[in-house]
Amino acid sequence: xxxxxxxxxxxxxxxxxxxxxxxxxxxxxxxxxxxxxxxxxxxxxxxxxxxxxxxxxxxxxxxxxxxxxxxxxxxxxxxxxxxxxxxxxxxxxxxxxxxxxxxxxxxxxxxxxxxxxxxxxxxxxxxxxxxxxxxxxxxxxxxxxxxxxxxxxxxxxxxxxxxxxxxxxxxxxxxxxxxxxxxxxxxxxxxxxxxxxxxxxxxxxxxxx
Amino acid sequence: xxxxxxxxxxxxxxxxxxxxxxxxxxxxxxxxxxxxxxxxxxxxxxxxxxxxxxxxxxxxxxxxxxxxxxxxxxxxxxxxxxxxxxxxxxxxxxxxxxxxxxxxxxxxxxxxxxxxxxxxxxxxxxxxxxxxxxxxxxxxxxxxxxxxxxxxxxxxxxxxxxxxxxxxxxxxxxxxxxxxxxxxxxxxxxxxxxxxxxxxxxxxxxxxx
Numbered sequence: 001x002x003x004x005x006x007x008x009x010x011x012x013x014x015x016x017x018x019x020x021x022x023x024x025x026x027x028x029x030x031x032x033x034x035x036x037x038x039x040x041x042x043x044x045x046x047x048x049x050x051x052x053x054x055x056x057x058x059x060x061x062x063x064x065x066x067x068x069x070x071x072x073x074x075x076x077x078x079x080x081x082x083x084x085x086x087x088x089x090x091x092x093x094x095x096x097x098x099x100x101x102x103x104x105x106x107x108x109x110x111x112x113x114x115x116x117x118x119x120x121x122x123x124x125x126x127x128x129x130x131x132x133x134x135x136x137x138x139x140x141x142x143x144x145x146x147x148x149x150x151x152x153x154x155x156x157x158x159x160x161x162x163x164x165x166x167x168x169x170x171x172x173x174x175x176x177x178x179x180x181x182x183x184x185x186x187x188x189x190x191x192x193x194x195x196x197x198x199x200x201x202x203x204x205x206x207x208x209x
Numbered sequence: 210x211x212x213x214x215x216x217x218x219x220x221x222x223x224x225x226x227x228x229x230x231x232x233x234x235x236x237x238x239x240x241x242x243x244x245x246x247x248x249x250x251x252x253x254x255x256x257x258x259x260x261x262x263x264x265x266x267x268x269x270x271x272x273x274x275x276x277x278x279x280x281x282x283x284x285x286x287x288x289x290x291x292x293x294x295x296x297x298x299x300x301x302x303x304x305x306x307x308x309x310x311x312x313x314x315x316x317x318x319x320x321x322x323x324x325x326x327x328x329x330x331x332x333x334x335x336x337x338x339x340x341x342x343x344x345x346x347x348x349x350x351x352x353x354x355x356x357x358x359x360x361x362x363x364x365x366x367x368x369x370x371x372x373x374x375x376x377x378x379x380x381x382x383x384x385x386x387x388x389x390x391x392x393x394x395x396x397x398x399x400x401x402x403x404x405x406x407x408x409x410x411x412x413x414x415x416x417x418x
Contacts, residue, residue, distance in 0.1 A: 013379065013413065014391070015223035170222065172381055174401035174413045176393060182223070184385060192383035194408035202404050202411030204222065204383045 002139055003146045003166035004074075006156060007066030009183060010035035010171045010201070016180030017153045024082045027094055031177045038171065038200040039063055048100040058198045062169065071142025073105045074134055076155030080107045080124065087113045093124065104141040106134045108155060131158060153181035160184050163208065172202040211348055212355045212375035213283075215365060216275030218392060219244035219380045219410070225389030226362050233291045236303055240386045247380065247409040248272055257309040267407045271378065280351025282314045283343055285364030289316045289333070296322045302333065313350040315343045317364060340367060362390035369393050372417065381411040 011017050012035060019029030028035070039045035043054035044063035054060065077083075081091045087109075093099055098119040105124050113126040125141075127134040138147045149159055159165045160183070168190065190206040197203060220226050221244060228238030237244070248254035252263035253272035263269065286292075290300045296318075302308055311330040322335040334350075336343040347356045358368055368374045369392070377399065399415040406412060 011222070013220070013224060013381065013396075014393070172222065172404075172411060172413075174404055174415070176396045178395050184223070186387050187222075187385045195381075195383055195406040195411050196408075197404040197406040197411055199403035199405075202381060202406055202413070204381075204411070206383070 018181040071145030075150035227390040280354030281347040284359035
């Protein structure tokens, strides 16, 4: 059975995956970018944006795992962009003309919009009839491969609360944000795998029990 | 210079060091005991209560470090007992007749009480004139060794906010409590050491920058 997988959800020691005051100039909120610095130290992380070099150890493997066996991505509207209400202008996501997905991406929204085809094989589809429908369409598009759940916090929380997530990978970052976006209420029904670290972050993985 | 050190502060992924609803039958709050299970897998953790056996790897060394070079302990009233208001009865702490300290322990309280001498070298001193005075007395009693800050959450938070803590060791446990006691507002002024793990928990240490 194809699985719904969360990878590299970078979280502070106080349990926040994004800082407060998110907006167009601050998509990850105040202090949020620091959560993701470890990704861009790795070869897989640099390759996402066309960069070269980077480490090849545990952190690299964790980032690379998030691109393996994935046929579609699901994300919330807040991860796609800072727009509130009906779509205006021509917002095309945070990732430039060639987003690092290279497969169909399903964006949860209350406001209809035509599919948006980008370079490199990424097409954004805007889904207005709810989470379950979006998941169904994502699994159909994935053609037997797994679906990656991108974020943000509210979408991850909704999927965890309904036990829709099969595999969850957190990267716990040794910093404190104080306030921000929280990704889960409880992890009842999930089982932790052994914690792993090579120094920058702690990788904590959960799988549906 | 002797240092003020926090060891083995076991914390959930959502940043809680004790669960909600603490009380005489639930000193660590709902779900709180699960945070400390890793300690009792180690040889040093078992030895605390007179037990034998246990693991001897990284987790053991982290527990053992908390007993090395320590001449006195400081703790808040809530870590000593569930009593509120003036002292009544003969509450002698959670640890039985021979507490695992074996040195002077300074308990912050608003209510005076005579020192309480226990078996094995532990004497509890009840300090009513504030945190700075308690620290001064603890360092004097430690005779040139370091002072361990035991907890609970409120006392650790007060000491971190005032940058009185020199070394902080968190053990991040792969579980979620949802609510409970939080040990810090921010860690501004502290620098993280490399994260270490052998599977059960992530050891994250900070030192005053």
